[in-house]
Amino acid sequence: MLRDFGGGAFGIYVHVPFCATRCGYCDFNTYTAGELGTSASPESWLDALRGELATAVEQFAALPTATPDVATIFVGGGTPSLLGGDGLAAVLDAVRANFTLAPDAEVTTESNPESTSPEFFERIRAAGFTRVSLGMQSAAPHVLKVLDRTHTPGRAVAAAGEARAAGFEHVNLDLIYGTPGERDGDLDASLDAVLAAGVDHVSAYSLIVEDGTALARRVRRGELPAPDDDVLAARYERIDARLSAAGLTWYEVSNWAASDSARCRHNLGYWDGGDWLGAGPGAHSHVGGVRWWNVKHPARYADHVARGGLPAAGWENLTPGEQHTERVMLTVRLRTGLPLNELAHTETATVDRIIADGLATRTDDRLILTNRGRLLADGVVRDLLS
Structure with a gap:
């Protein structure tokens, strides 16, 4: 997997x-x-x-x-x-x-x-x-x-x-x-x-x-x-x-x-989209675009571990589109901002409007939220991905 x-x-x-x-x-x-x-x-x-x-x-x-x-x-x-x-x-x-x-x-x-x-x-x-x-x-x-x-x-x-x-x-x-x-x-x-x-x-x-x-x-x-x-x-x-x-x-x-x-x-x-192992009941992991999550109850978790294998309740392989969506959702919330070259052509068309609305600025080819944009970060993400 x-x-x-x-x-x-x-x-x-x-x-x-x-x-x-x-x-x-x-x-x-x-x-x-x-x-x-x-x-x-x-x-x-x-x-x-x-x-x-x-x-x-x-x-x-x-x-x-x-x-x-x-x-x-x-x-x-x-x-x-x-x-x-x-x-x-x-x-x-x-x-x-x-x-x-x-x-x-x-x-x-x-x-x-x-x-x-x-x-x-x-x-x-x-x-x-x-x-x-x-x-x-x-x-x-x-x-x-x-x-x-x-x-x-x-x-x-x-x-x-x-x-x-x-x-x-x-x-x-x-x-x-x-x-x-x-x-x-x-x-x-x-x-x-x-x-x-x-x-x-x-x-x-x-x-x-x-x-x-x-x-x-x-x-x-x-x-x-x-x-x-x-x-x-x-x-x-x-x-x-x-x-x-x-x-x-x-x-x-x-x-x-x-x-x-x-x-x-x-x-x-x-x-920043790194890899991590989530260990323990209900913990989530992500390695190279594959995500899995553990069974939640501590007793069931211990039972799964005892039977061998990772105690995963489910797995998913993130598609390139899903990875892109997550990248935008997370990176735009950082002070360092979202690299504009990561946006698709249809998404870059939205950037000028977001900037004109005072929600972000363009600095060194990155989209960085303004103070007002931080209050509306979820809306900025929706606009970029819509």
Whole structure:
């Protein structure tokens, strides 16, 4: 089924499917202990992860090109920090046992501030992690309550300080804006806290009400209003202005970094069309234009691994047209912009209108979104591909 590596950066994503509680807005493939019962555990998951990584190595060995060194690793979830420092060290050991890491590999883990400590950060830094991403979401208690977040408002900033004290140069804080009940002052307080934390990377995402979530049910029942598009746009502009003034520059529509080295190289691999192995329940992979995704439930995932072969629930070979569509969708969101020579003739006819509408500029044969264009990035993509 696999063709060959595509020649870009190669990364590994590890999905940790465990959470202490389920946030009302989240539709990720995660499970609480009560939802899993005795069907799966962190120990059985780690054993299955080791098996999947070993199988992937065997599959990749049959490809024409040798498996590249791993440029980036990203441990996400779920709540990876629930594994503790030793558990995350074991995850990294499992990757190292099967793949060769590049000397300058970026190794990131997501963490919930409440399941971290100075000792936790010291342990994972010693294990080889180079970057930490902390879920802050908001500094306002009532906003966190609507989101069903369990951490106290000041804990994320404290955790960021602990990570930096443990030797992490690169620390990210995640924000969510546009939550029902959030006021301008609440967002300002969150931004004040982020900037006081001294982190070198910030991700900020507008709240999306996903079908099937507790938040969606509350909105449907009329208990909460749906996020307002005009409010979301104003909040985004507010975030960008504050972060830019503090020296954090946008490099992707939802991401700001203090320097080029502070940018998340793993995510850039996705956006630049690189190859990656997604290991763990529900994880997605992409190698040379072939995509596959794993079975979701941790118990079924472990069972598939035990029976041999990759634990894939499905595969697809992306056509050249599909690869082009994805390239446009992702690259146009980057500050470096979309190379115009990648557009078909019918698509280039749309460029002048997009520029005339003030949504983008043409610089060095690239189409780069303006500030207004970032607010309407999805519409720019639709115009280009229509």
